[in-house]
Amino acid sequence: MELRQRLTLFAVTIAATPLVLGGCTTDRKSGAGSVQGRAAAPPELTVTPSDGTREVPISAEVGTAVKGGRISAVRISDDKGTQVKAEPREDGSAWVPSRPLQPRRTYTAEVTATGDSGQITTRKTTFTTMPESTKPVITSTLYFTGNRTYGTAMPVTVAFDPPIAKEARADVQRRLFVKTNPPQPGAWSWVDDGSQVYYRAPDFWRPGTTISVRTGLQGLPIGEDRVGDADRSATSRIGRQVSLEVDNATKQMSVMRDGKLIRKIPVSLGKPSTPTSSGKMVIMEKHQYATFDTRGEPNGGYVVDVEDAQRLTWGGEFIHGAPWSEGDQGKTNVSHGCTNVSAAAADWLMGVTQVGDLVTFKGTEVRLQPGNGWTAWNVSWDEFVMGSALPVPAGLQPAPAQAPHPGAVAGGSPTPAPSVTAN
Template sequence: MKPIRAARATALRKNAPLGARNRNAALALLVGAVMLVATACGGDDGGDAKGGSGGSGKGGGKNAASAAVVNIVPKNKAADVATDGTLKVTASKGKLTSVEVADDKGDKVPGRITKGGTAWEPSEHLGPNTKYTVDAVAKDADGRESAKHSTFTTVVPKDTFVGYFTPEDGSTVGTGMEVSLNFNRPVTNQKSVQQAITVTASPSVPVKGHWFGNQRLDFRPENYWAKGTKVKLSLRLKGVEGADGVYGTQSKDVNFTVGRSQVSVVDAAKHTMKVTRDGKLIKTVPITAGSPSTTTYNGKMVITEKYKVTRMNGDTVGFGGEYDIKDVPHAMRLTTSGTFVHGNYWAGPSTFGSANVSHGCVGLLDHRGANDAGTPAAWFYDQSIIGDVVEVKNSKDKTVDPSNGLNGWNMSWAEWTAAQ
């Protein structure tokens, strides 16, 4: 049966009118031509850059490839890339319209397009041991787009470092507070590290940094902060090479406010302390300073810690077994080496305002237990905050070392800002 049907179908086609056969032939030719055009226009160049639509029709019309060329350094899939100075995105025969660089967590790297649209550069260091993707788009003079995608991985560090900062984020401090950073590893590339740290103030004043050795960097303005100043510490240490093969990991902002200006001036010869707040004397307090054999440092000292009750042991500050008082009341630290302004319940009341008998601290009359709010020491403790200043004068001792506590105020502005 199949051969008979096939023969019958062939006979029917042969017996079709001439006009119909011509129409069928013309239709077949037209379909073939369309398929040929579609094949010619559907090719792929297989490169990293992709031409987009648009343009005025020059060089092939609307669908011609973009003349813009995007270049990315380092090359695709590069490894051990430096965290600074290597990443560059440029465009030739066109201008960059979009550059996005992101790490493997999706966090974007900030940057900006420069040189009239022909280059892009990151505004921060890249992180170490991190994979990054780069996606860039450029347009030529006719508006046609060219895009490029690339990946690379940064160098693996030998070690990392961080900076422990003072004061705390969100804190309210006194007029003498310095911004202090203590690094957990020695820093040999001090210029690079300092450039990655900024301290700004509102109202604006110049704020400069000063290194004490290779693990501490402090910032301060020329004079004490003004009341109400808002201060911002910006740490951009991630990817900064602090020493050979040692890279930073922090990218953080810290904000604090200067609550008021309180400066208390201790006159060791007169045995008094005058407490001035926002330019107004609010109280004169009788004190005892260091004895002739254990004098108190002169100079400007900043309160860095407060303890309602603390232990003071002479063994810890080089005085052997001369004292070990387990419950010193209302104590506030002025130096790293152990100078405090604190309450004193063991000296007679007549001592305060008339004699210097301490081991170098500034003592105020107090009661044992720190529970009497009416004593001079309790009053001063309650009136003081971290960052307040205590200035000592007329003591028969040297000026406190600027690095002994947050006491850089004892350096002139010229000394503080001198090249190091």
Template sequence: MVSRRLIAVMAVTVLAPLGLAACGDDKQPVTSNGDAPPASSTPSEVAQQEQAPAGDVQISVTPATGKTDVPISAEIGVKVDGGTVKTVTLKDAKGGAVAGEMREDGSSFVPAKPLKNKVGYEATVVASDAAGAEKTATTKFTTMAKPGKKTGSGLYLFDDHTYGVAMPVVAEFTPGIKKADRAAVQKRLFVKTDPPQPGTWSWTSSGTQAYYRAPEHWKPGTKLTVRLGLAGLPMGGGRYGGQDRSATAKIGRDFQMKVDDKTKKMTVIQDGKTIKTMLVSLGKKSTPSSSGNLVVMEKKASTVFDTTDTDGAAGYRANIEYAQRLTWSGQYIHSAPWSAGAQGRRNVSHGCVNMSPANARWLFDKTLIGDPVTVQNTGDKLDYGNGWTPWDVSWKEFAKGSALPVPTDLG
């Protein structure tokens, strides 16, 4: 699928279907979009005010004319029989033009920003038949007041940052989105990749997070453009999206870390070439490290590990340098001078990947958030959701978590 116009895939999931991105050519970025008209519209709300004869062209537009209390996330739904859409324009009550783009399938016009509350809008659709004769349809509607209950959201991606090739797009919701409401949210989750790469959204079981990834790691140099178009979106339980979130970021070089408990070594591979091998010590038998495909989530040059609140007398408090988080449960790669004698020989950590200070600093200076880390042969499997774990399952399994259909040949 070539992305020449905006598409909604998963409405984060804000961003297919806004949650789905399809393959495109080398000239246009892939956009994840949805193919359905806005959830706020129903067939009974169709407005159709035809102004000029044009053969058998029939135009249907939503929201219906005269409709009030329209969510500010509304899109202008368009259906044309006997012709093709030429233009869609949207203006506010003062005549100001509202910027936006058509979804790739032509089903709706998506405003580039949320509409304003308690404001009147007029949309005009011009279509033409095969002979070029035009027909016009208009609709006027008014948006709703600011809602009282909102769903919070977050986006783990920041403007002008460079990330590793395994960086998932992570959308977060508070409270979590129930299964019945996820498809509507996913349609408003938009992702574009340049150069084009297919991808889809997938929800965690709790509905508090949705991940977007491709079948394979991102190509180095990829540009990611993300919009969670959630402001004013009905999200279930009488709640509405609190705000839109967006970011444009870049994927850097291909830098991967592979840790093997059998050898007690980490192998570092950059752009397909091994550049360093380092001794490590992993989790001891009572606190094993998790085996799986992880991602560097956070980096701190210095921090304090304190488990006394959760483990009581069995807990510990330690100053740590060059810490790189791998899981929410507290597994890190970090400097551990106290275990230097054990590194490469036996496991003595509480689940972390222990390294010498020199090796830990060398690695810390080279990694990016989103770099992949593979840990194997520890005997303890990584729990899905314990960190950014979308790469720890197959593409087929990952796609099952989408709230919208995923083409079987996507990837």
């Protein structure tokens, strides 16, 4: 089955390919078209799952394939006659129920195809879903909440526990849906260990964009021995453009709004033994009050209460108010990896920033590690799309590799050091 498709949803279209359910109901007419003096053959229509199929996953889709025409009507109903709301994939390869099917239920799909000359072919298939699964679930977390306003660098992030094996990622990715309004096509990309997958566009989201997300994973077979845990949906919008740029050389933070500098703030970053990471981060959480408890962690062992804390990494790097280091801010790095600012500056920042704003650090001793936070912007677009488990649409594919200049010197970058875990 054709796997190439766009990964962004527009209007009611869903960009991905269907699960292979096995078997099919097909029109076996052999006519290939009209000939002079004879009526054109009706379209050839194939529908999956096949009539009478049992033990169908509750994540099932109604697959449709047609030759010599187009799908003109699809009706899916349960064994009580209630219609099941569904949306077509953008490539027309399947209709996806808007919510998981129920276990141990029988469903009927009636599909009609209309030929180029008006001929009609209709196929009906009835199938039964499997009992509620007793297999262990893979827990998924969607870091995109409904009815919120996010920054322009907000990636749609889904985390998995345990991580998704490489051979199962394509099936999972097919069930991750994103719609943007106005349309701004993007792609999914997996962290190497399979613990997270990100969705973003080649450039930052345009302010005012509405993003709707669905992770249709409930009951999805994942590998041989696990299933997906839940079907989640959320819709939110993108707010104003704000970004922070932190330079270790000057010990200054530049606060940008719509590309214009609105304030500079002195900072104290991680000291040499616990350096702050360099790279492109995204604000993940905002807390008016927080307690950092690093007992048992490397270079930790302390408990401290802070105000106006904004998380940047899973490893424990935050921007927060640090009145105890105000004499060092703008001069010396004394923190355990966090970005210390004055109490007044931290309070002001809380009113300016949003979850999803970009924060860029440069000039520190270590590099930001992939997956340590929402690191979707820490690589180029060409590198990002290489992490997709499915083919990327032609318009979003990486640029062709350029032959090196005859005078170029071969080489590479050293392996980055581990990220900071202390605060």
